[in-house]
Amino acid sequence: MKVLDLRCAHGHGFEGWFASEDDYAHQQERGLVECPLCGDKSVHRLPSAPRLNLGATAPAEERRTANPPQPSPEAVTLQNMWVEAVKHVMERTEDVGERFPEEARKMHYGEAESRGIRGQATPEQRAELADEGIDVVTLPVPPSLKGPAH
Template identity: 65%
Template sequence: MKVLNLRCDHDHAFEGWFASEADFQDQASRGVVACPLCGSLQVHRLPSAPRLNLSGAREPDAPASAAPESAAPPQATLQAQWLQAVAQVLQNTEDVGERFPEEARRIHYGEAPHRGIRGQASADERAELADEGIEVVPLPVPVALKGTAH
């Protein structure tokens, strides 16, 4: 099994697990390798150093001032935190789909019980809701999370 470092054309970094380099190339050429954040199919492999696991070999002691190996780069940390936040929103809101503008109005005017909702609204519909004093926030949902919270 090969773990490859990948990046999409929107600069999202992620890992992919493949049987071989040829397997990655085959899947990428067929358009089945997609960015888990944005769904982009424009994915390329990043250079990576192999890790050799030699039995009996001992890793040298790291200097006290060295950063721990588990420290993630800032971008990876931000992506993970964003994914966690989006997942939490999906778990704690009701999906009302295309009825979002109508349901937001019903909640705002006391015609429906107060609760967290999510759904689809066009830019014009969001502007109309804002004009009525109803705050809405567009939240792009990564392809990897769509359909998993229901």
């Protein structure tokens, strides 16, 4: 089993577990490797050697490429807290899917019992809800939380 350090084009770092180097390459070629946080398929592998021999004689560009900037511990903590907050919301709300605007209106006008809901709405539908005084919040959900765990 190979555990690789990966990063998407948006700077989200994560680990990928693969049967072999070839398995990683094959999945990458087929577009199966994606960021679990944002779904970006533009993922690259980070160097994972414990020590890279790039002394002062190595060109600066080569040193930067071999040692890309790592996210700060604070950024990683915030990323993890955001994922936990999204999980919290998903566990405590009912997914009404595309019926979201209709269900939100029913609750707002007293036609249905008030409860926590989530679902999909177009920008136009969100604007219409706001015009009616119905507050909604857009919450991006990482692809890894949308479906069943792998």
